[in-house]
Amino acid sequence: MRPRVALVRLPGMNCEDETARALEAAGLEVRPVAWDEPPSALAGFEAYVLPGGFSYQDRVRAGAIAAKDPRLEVIAQAADRGTPVLGICNGAQILVEAGLVPGGAPGDDSIALALATNHLGAARGYHARWVVLEARGGSPWTEAYAPGERIPMPMAHGEGRFTAKDPGRMPLLLARGQVPFTYAQGAAAGEARGWPDNPNGSEANAAGVTNARGNVLALMPHPERAERMFHVPPDLAGPWGERRRRARGDNAAMYAKGPGHGLFLSLAWSLGVRATAEAG
Amino acid sequence: MNGDWIQLWVERQAVDPAASTAGHTLQLLLGRDAPVRVGRADLWELQAEGAPGDAASRFETWMRASNLFLNPNRDRGVVLEGVAPVPGPSAASVVTVERGLADSRAHALTLGHALGGRWRVRRGTVWTLLWPPERADEVAVLADRAAWARRRSSGLLVNPESQDAVVLVGTWACPALPGAEGGTPAQLENGGSDGGVA
Numbered sequence: 001m002r003p004r005v006a007l008v009r010l011p012g013m014n015c016e017d018e019t020a021r022a023l024e025a026a027g028l029e030v031r032p033v034a035w036d037e038p039p040s041a042l043a044g045f046e047a048y049v050l051p052g053g054f055s056y057q058d059r060v061r062a063g064a065i066a067a068k069d070p071r072l073e074v075i076a077q078a079a080d081r082g083t084p085v086l087g088i089c090n091g092a093q094i095l096v097e098a099g100l101v102p103g104g105a106p107g108d109d110s111i112a113l114a115l116a117t118n119h120l121g122a123a124r125g126y127h128a129r130w131v132v133l134e135a136r137g138g139s140p141w142t143e144a145y146a147p148g149e150r151i152p153m154p155m156a157h158g159e160g161r162f163t164a165k166d167p168g169r170m171p172l173l174l175a176r177g178q179v180p181f182t183y184a185q186g187a188a189a190g191e192a193r194g195w196p197d198n199p200n201g202s203e204a205n206a207a208g209v210t211n212a213r214g215n216v217l218a219l220m221p222h223p224e225r226a227e228r229m230f231h232v233p234p235d236l237a238g239p240w241g242e243r244r245r246r247a248r249g250d251n252a253a254m255y256a257k258g259p260g261h262g263l264f265l266s267l268a269w270s271l272g273v274r275a276t277a278e279a280g
Numbered sequence: 281m282n283g284d285w286i287q288l289w290v291e292r293q294a295v296d297p298a299a300s301t302a303g304h305t306l307q308l309l310l311g312r313d314a315p316v317r318v319g320r321a322d323l324w325e326l327q328a329e330g331a332p333g334d335a336a337s338r339f340e341t342w343m344r345a346s347n348l349f350l351n352p353n354r355d356r357g358v359v360l361e362g363v364a365p366v367p368g369p370s371a372a373s374v375v376t377v378e379r380g381l382a383d384s385r386a387h388a389l390t391l392g393h394a395l396g397g398r399w400r401v402r403r404g405t406v407w408t409l410l411w412p413p414e415r416a417d418e419v420a421v422l423a424d425r426a427a428w429a430r431r432r433s434s435g436l437l438v439n440p441e442s443q444d445a446v447v448l449v450g451t452w453a454c455p456a457l458p459g460a461e462g463g464t465p466a467q468l469e470n471g472g473s474d475g476g477v478a
Contacts, residue, residue, distance in 0.1 A: 059298040060305075061439060067432060068305050076432070097439065099432045109432035114442030117378050124381060164441050165379075 002029040003271040006045040008075070009034045010066050013053035013090065015224060022224040023049065025257070026264035027273040035069070042074040046271050047084040050075075050091025052156075052222060062115065062159040063093030072098045080106040084140070084270055085216040086263075089157055092208070092218035096162075101218040102173055103211030112169065113209065115220070116161045119201035121194075128156035130233060131199050131221060132184045133207050134191070135262075139180035140270045141210065141217045144262035150184050151259045152232065152240050153221040155207075160200040160220040162209055170203035181208035181219060186237065223260030230254040285455045286336045287360040288324040288343065289406070290350045296320050302407065305436055306426050313422055317367075319408035323375065324349055324387075324401065325455045331397030338395055348390060364452045366408055370416040372423035375456045376438050376445035377404040382459055404457040407437045420449045 005028045009016055020030040033041050042048070056065035066072070072094070079085045079100055087095040092115065095101045099111040117124050130152050137147030145151060164170055173179055182205040183192040192198040192205045200220075208219035225231055232244040240259050247253035296319065303318035328335040340359050343349050350357040358365065366373055387401035409423055427447055429435040438445040444458040 056301060057297065059301040060436060064429065064436060064439070065301055065305055068309060068436065070308075072432065097429070097432075111429055111431060111439065111441065114439045116442035117381055119381060161442075 003046040004029045005047045007032045008050045010055040012055045015052040019051040019224045022227040022264045026268040039070045039074050048075050050087040052089030063097040066094045067097035079216050087218045095218040100216050115159050116163045126158035131155050133181045134184035138177050141266050142180045144265040154225045155221040162202045162206040174204040178210045179206045223263040226258045226260030228258045229256045231258050286326040289321050289358045290355050291321040293356050315409035317410040321406045323404050323406045327400040329398045370413050371410045373448040374407040374427045379444050423447050
């Protein structure tokens, strides 16, 4: 029997279908849970995923209204018990606004981080393109990646800059291993050096941040949009781009697992799945 | 209006969906302590150096024809005369900016081209919260609870990790947006942060 994952659907989210397919491809059973079901419908799942979109039209701030939804209390209680929770893009904004990331002691609902407006040198605002992440070891969310592996993935957001009022907080989270994914240089090896490697001005080059226990991840880029080889742009630099170019004309190779699959596979492994539903 | 600053208040002519959603969410969070009405406006604050003539009146004439600060089909714009259009003593204004991103160089340059001189243009949001008159004495405390999103279980309008804000009760300020001490138009000519437009 496959582990059951609740795919949380709130008004304005728009990435549910592709996220469900990516979770199922990793061997998980997905049950969408909509906003008009009672919060108790979220009880008893082995993991929770909040997909991307514009929940409640991003009114007030991205993720701010959804963060106050009673369903988040149910998810927070599950997170306190160690249940994995993944938020992608708008889902990440919700987890940060709800205080699940970076989190505190069980029951502590303090908000200690923000996903602020992109600050791109002289400009700001919505930005969408492929970026390169680096998987840092030691997190359950990077188990399916090699430490230091470079993972191309699309980003598409206007508010993705991890920041805190205390300038020491993000470096501290990085040092504590709560930043499992950072933005890396696009072409050469190494950390991002500002724009364009870091697409939004995120502090500590953070693309994804977890709680202290590591079971809750807020990730701004979209792994579900990089789940198959045909998602990868043929002009992408690096080994994934090379694989994509070689796959041209080969249907099986085009449908093979893409760079984002490892994130969902890591989640499945943490839930005890060892053989994926599909060969990849 | 302070002699140095022009304040432009822009709000929706019809119901503001963000304000109504904020009001509903505050009802869920605060129950009987929630404001009975929530409004929202964009607040623009402008400073001119070396602009010929009466900068405020020239700005207002130009602004109403330009669509750069408001959409006349959607919005209502008022150049403030020293007070905000806040409905009475049981109301509070939560004035907020994105930390470090309030200045708009694009708007400043556009005004310089259109009206001459050097301009500084800042943008923020004003949330207007109204309680029943009998709770006027409590407004400062209630507004603070509604404003600051320090916990999941309380506060909504300002995330202090990325935003600065002031809560004004029974008074107004000019300039009102936090962080105005950042410099004069000339000092900021090569600074500013964004290319955004209204």
